[in-house]
Amino acid sequence: MTVTVEKARTAEKPPTRHANRAGRPHAAWALPGVLFFTFFAVVPMALALYLSFTTWDGLGDPRPVGLDNWKKLLDDPRMTQSLGLTVVLTVASWAFQTVIALLLGVWAAGRQRNRAILSAIFFVPFLLSSTAISILFYALLDPNFGIIQRDTLGSQSGAFLAIVFVGGWQFIPFHTLIYQGGARQIPEVLYQAAAIDGAGRYRQFFSITLPQLRHTITTSTVLMVVGSLTYFETVLILTKGGPGTDTAILPYLMYEAGFKTYDFGYASAIASFLVLAATGLSIVLVRLTGFGAMRSTREGM
């Protein structure tokens, strides 16, 4: 098919570089997007990187200090703790959200009317502002006047689980939607064939649904991992990094360095580290899962 089209084109006019791009919009169309990205992402990122090599308290001029902030990043015990917490939070959030979102998504992919209605309701938490959600849960978890009158946010495990839960409560609907879309893409014939071969509901789920959803899982995982790395307001409102420093994940540490101690150089170093970590992790994830090669899930069909 492609071959015929190519032939038809070459017949019309000689193959120029322009012809190779036939059917694609002119590069100028990308300009607004590129400009937007440059001013609101690239420039700030470059500035943050620059500031990470300086010391600056928000007044006066930034003073270059070479690698000091980055050395401090390596030595700081709070940084090590934060990094550990961020990793644990990421893993815990991923496990919690993926399991539930995948099951809900596959369930919601069914065409029954009750499922459509319930899916719509499930989606609501995602529409709320995370600040509002955090304030709400903060009130619910109040140790003296809340619903659960226990020291939930005062213990490390309690505070940590509360953050994982509140984050999950908000973002599971989003990932459910992704899985619902993914599950609806799976060709019906696969299930019909499996049914003829005598596969039951669970066998169908593990042998057809899961493998067919592997790209969806990658997409959702990348979003969750990168999202967890920048998780912030829930921590700020629910625990302020406490008790002690038990829930002070990287973005919170960055906020504290920047807007509480006004050490913008160090805060920028943490910010730059986050950018590198998030980018690196996404690349690794995409590579490891073979998502980048864009091999079709329909291979061999």
Add this chain to the structure above:
Amino acid sequence: MESSRGLSTGNAGEAGDAGSSGNPGNSTGDGRSFSRRWFLGAGSASLLTAGLGTGLTACGSGGGAGGDGKTITAFVYGDDAVKVQQAGVDRFNKSAAAKKAGGTVKLTEVPGSDYSPKLRTAMGSPSAPDVFFNWGGGSIKPYEEAGKLVDLTEIIEGDPVLKDGFLPSVLAAGDLGGRHYGIPMRGMQPVILFYNKAVFAEHKLQPPTTWDQLLDNNTKLKKAKITPFALGGTDVWPDLMWLEYLVDRVGGPEVFKRIQDGDAEGWGDPAILRAAELVKELIDDGAFGSKFTSVSYVNGGAPAVFARGKAAMHLMGSWEYSTQLGKFPDFAKKNLGWAAFPTVEGGTGDVRNVVGNPTNYWSINARTKNKDLAVGFLKDCASKAYAQALIDNGDVPTTSNAAALLSSSPNPEYAKFQYDMVQQAPAFTLSWDQALGDGLGTKMHTEIGKLFAGQSSPSEFVTACKGLK
């Protein structure tokens, strides 16, 4: 309610919010913008720097403070007490002094929880305020170092209105290196031991005057299933008040003075370790209950525990009165009692010593285009009309003329108690976090939070504090 009397700059917002909104939100504006975060890992970085970018550009411009010299702006911490400043501005703008200096003052109210970061950003930009509210001492040190403050020492010395207008100890408490940079402009905020009179009467207790009495009270209260002390541990600065008083009572005001003067070894003073041990004993003994690390002052948790009789006492700044008046008026009027912090056996600190915040100050931006106008505006703070407005608002002014006005306060008994307490104090120790400034203060908060959460022992706390820089 009036407030603005939180501890460090960050907390100030929180304490300020406490009475009025009950919102935990010390979340900054930036916090909100993080929401669509999953699209870009870079989001955090770009948002952080979005703020910085403005600052950077501004550095190069080198323009003067905002305004054309005719109108100068004053940034004030936005809470209920702003009405006193607004009235002051209105009065001043109509006065002869303003006409002589040829301009008017425009008051910009910055919401309390955002005050510190906003001031920081603004002071680096072309739209910097000419006059701004602050906490004195460590809170303005970075501004002084960046050459952004007008040294008011000579101006005050040369002007009888300013020189004799304020309590000298309060004027001095906001100093940096013996120089004045601010004029007192709000009420005094000593830390006081509040107690619930009804609970005390029911269990036949007296406010403790010694540490042994305090422990004895605690035993009786716990038997009656009442938590002895309310404590908003989430915010950390209420924890700090305990350490401040204990260190003072055990070792006197010199112990912290040494640290404040920059000697980190001062943390090794035995009084600090002893105070931390006493705190640890209280915590282990259940004096703050079992849930205090998740209770907050800011969102009204701790005041409610106290007002509803679940806890018998509350160590808090003098603004507790107005907080309770706003949230639980009946309790504030009938059952709220107040007392000085008890002595500790074997300690050297005077029982009359006070910790807390002397007051808030106005400082002048060095780049102002109309310094005469700004100084004239500051002078109004020494006027009787201004002091009376503070009194009417329930505050106790730090002006020399305040004593005569106290009887017209909404609660003369409480106003007089506060005034005498500060007036007679041999030493007024500035809240540690404010004295140390944002950088050290925040790090010290972290260590105190760990001590109270049981994550570090008293000796580990001392070691960690010695390492702060």
